[in-house]
Amino acid sequence: MSKSLIELNGISKTFKISKRSKGIPSMALNLFHPKYEYKKAVKDISFRINEGEMVGFIGPNGAGKSTTIKMLSGILYPDSGHININGFVPYKQRKEYVSNIGVVFGQKSQLSWDLPVIDSFELIKHIYRISDKKYEENLEKFTELLNMSDFINQPVRQLSLGQRMRADIVAALLHSPKIVFFDEPTIGLDVVGKEKIRDFIRYLNETQGITMIFTTHDMQDIEKTCNRLIIIDKGDKLYDGNLIDIREKYGTSRQLDIQFESNINISPIEHVKVEQLDGLKKRFIFENTKVHIHELMSDLLTKYKVKDLSITEPDIETIIRQIYEGSIDIV
Amino acid sequence: MKPYIEFARKTFINKMVYKFDYVVGIFNTCLQIFIFWCIYKALYGTSSKIDGISFSMVTTNFILCLGLSSTFQINDLFVQEKVNDGSIANEFLRPVNFKGRILAENIGSIIFGLIFNFIPALFVAIIFVGIQSPVSSLALLLFSASAILGFFILWQISFIVQMTSFWVINVWSISTIKNVFVNVLSGSMLPLWFMPRAVMGFIKFTPFASIYFIPIRIYLGDMQGNDILINFLRQMLWIAILYIIGEVMWRRGQKKLIVQGG
Numbered sequence: 001m002s003k004s005l006i007e008l009n010g011i012s013k014t015f016k017i018s019k020r021s022k023g024i025p026s027m028a029l030n031l032f033h034p035k036y037e038y039k040k041a042v043k044d045i046s047f048r049i050n051e052g053e054m055v056g057f058i059g060p061n062g063a064g065k066s067t068t069i070k071m072l073s074g075i076l077y078p079d080s081g082h083i084n085i086n087g088f089v090p091y092k093q094r095k096e097y098v099s100n101i102g103v104v105f106g107q108k109s110q111l112s113w114d115l116p117v118i119d120s121f122e123l124i125k126h127i128y129r130i131s132d133k134k135y136e137e138n139l140e141k142f143t144e145l146l147n148m149s150d151f152i153n154q155p156v157r158q159l160s161l162g163q164r165m166r167a168d169i170v171a172a173l174l175h176s177p178k179i180v181f182f183d184e185p186t187i188g189l190d191v192v193g194k195e196k197i198r199d200f201i202r203y204l205n206e207t208q209g210i211t212m213i214f215t216t217h218d219m220q221d222i223e224k225t226c227n228r229l230i231i232i233d234k235g236d237k238l239y240d241g242n243l244i245d246i247r248e249k250y251g252t253s254r255q256l257d258i259q260f261e262s263n264i265n266i267s268p269i270e271h272v273k274v275e276q277l278d279g280l281k282k283r284f285i286f287e288n289t290k291v292h293i294h295e296l297m298s299d300l301l302t303k304y305k306v307k308d309l310s311i312t313e314p315d316i317e318t319i320i321r322q323i324y325e326g327s328i329d330i331v
Numbered sequence: 332m333k334p335y336i337e338f339a340r341k342t343f344i345n346k347m348v349y350k351f352d353y354v355v356g357i358f359n360t361c362l363q364i365f366i367f368w369c370i371y372k373a374l375y376g377t378s379s380k381i382d383g384i385s386f387s388m389v390t391t392n393f394i395l396c397l398g399l400s401s402t403f404q405i406n407d408l409f410v411q412e413k414v415n416d417g418s419i420a421n422e423f424l425r426p427v428n429f430k431g432r433i434l435a436e437n438i439g440s441i442i443f444g445l446i447f448n449f450i451p452a453l454f455v456a457i458i459f460v461g462i463q464s465p466v467s468s469l470a471l472l473l474f475s476a477s478a479i480l481g482f483f484i485l486w487q488i489s490f491i492v493q494m495t496s497f498w499v500i501n502v503w504s505i506s507t508i509k510n511v512f513v514n515v516l517s518g519s520m521l522p523l524w525f526m527p528r529a530v531m532g533f534i535k536f537t538p539f540a541s542i543y544f545i546p547i548r549i550y551l552g553d554m555q556g557n558d559i560l561i562n563f564l565r566q567m568l569w570i571a572i573l574y575i576i577g578e579v580m581w582r583r584g585q586k587k588l589i590v591q592g593g
Contacts, residue, residue, distance in 0.1 A: 073423075074424075075419075075420050077585065091585075095426055098426045105420065105421070123337065123341065127425050129333065
């Protein structure tokens, strides 16, 4: 087996949460007898990621995404399991390891609030010991790609969220990391801002071959950037595979809307659910694995006079929602 | 080394921005010196020596002590703030030693304090109060070396306080208790010559006397030859002990770390 760049084996992390009780007497008791709850944030997760891969890492709020990212980036210690990234154990060799990675936390800026963006970049240059040549090269390239030249000399506190996010992304990339973790880089951005960042991320992966893990709640982010998808929920890994596969496997339901010329009665068809919509419209819902679509359509078209028809397949967002809700069972 | 110098430089420059702050800082130190001077003037009255300690030794003691302690300002809440707002995550992502980085920033602010607080206040004190000159130039040199060791002891104590951030939410109360201990037991409030024998017996077993009192006694020539050597060793021993405690807490703390939110 070829060696993967990122390897996780049976990673678990439990948080201890102190349990507060209601009312003064029990609160006083709590002082002497603190009660704790243990919350398993991540349960026995394993996966491998090869060099140059771009992986979407998704799950509902509280699923353990950020905790996993923080363990991958060496900030948190896992309770059990092994992590090996590019030959390093992140949490043990943190100082040596972090030069290999870049991390963008959408919700936490690493830039100095009061200083102009460029000053923060200068400090990063010294911290990572980036050579003058590489620094100039990277800075010029990224400022151009992300249109940052008009705000690079402004203090961070005066930037819009979109501008700040772009500056934060550049800050994480100045030292040319091999691996980049994006933790919700598009959170709170408008459509144009999101699109800019997606384009940039795709560009990085395609031209620089940077390996990336990308967490988000916006499925369009994933669709437009990633090939592979890992879904976790309540600390468990639910799915790990191709984005196209998920559509083929779980996006099998089809919806056929037909407008007939006259009011007709349709005799029940096997495996097809028929719904009456307003007017002369009817909706046929079926699984494309059980019903041949051309048979159904030719049957309907020959028997009845059809004015208009449309067919829809579920978008990825719907499929993911069904997975979160448990109405699609992933084995 | 370069990144750490950069951290120290950045702190120094940041401090320069707040000009009003350092003018008030100098004024504050001078005011404290003046108040202490008034108190001891009244205490000494007409007597030239109390317990064998002359008035000028006492004034020299508190001028140097106040000067050093207003220079050695360390923010005990630095780590706590980072842990509480989660920005500790960003700190951990940098390829620098976190402890070294804190030290570098503190040294940056101490160099600033030395130039813009200690030296001006010392001038004011020399002109208006008068201060004994060091017994010899060697004593001045040894005083400086010992004061630097004293700073490292104070810094290690502060680091230990800061490390409690990984276990408790509010470090402020621990920091306050520490400050009371430092102020009383290091001799910056009452010179340790005047401490009751029993208290002195206790202080001997704590690191506090090694912060300001040892360098000042060297400066005044209150300590000689082998005594100086022994006290230097005592300071270094405390640095080693406190370093080990701090290091153990730092290693355990990292494993305890919980990054809130996001």
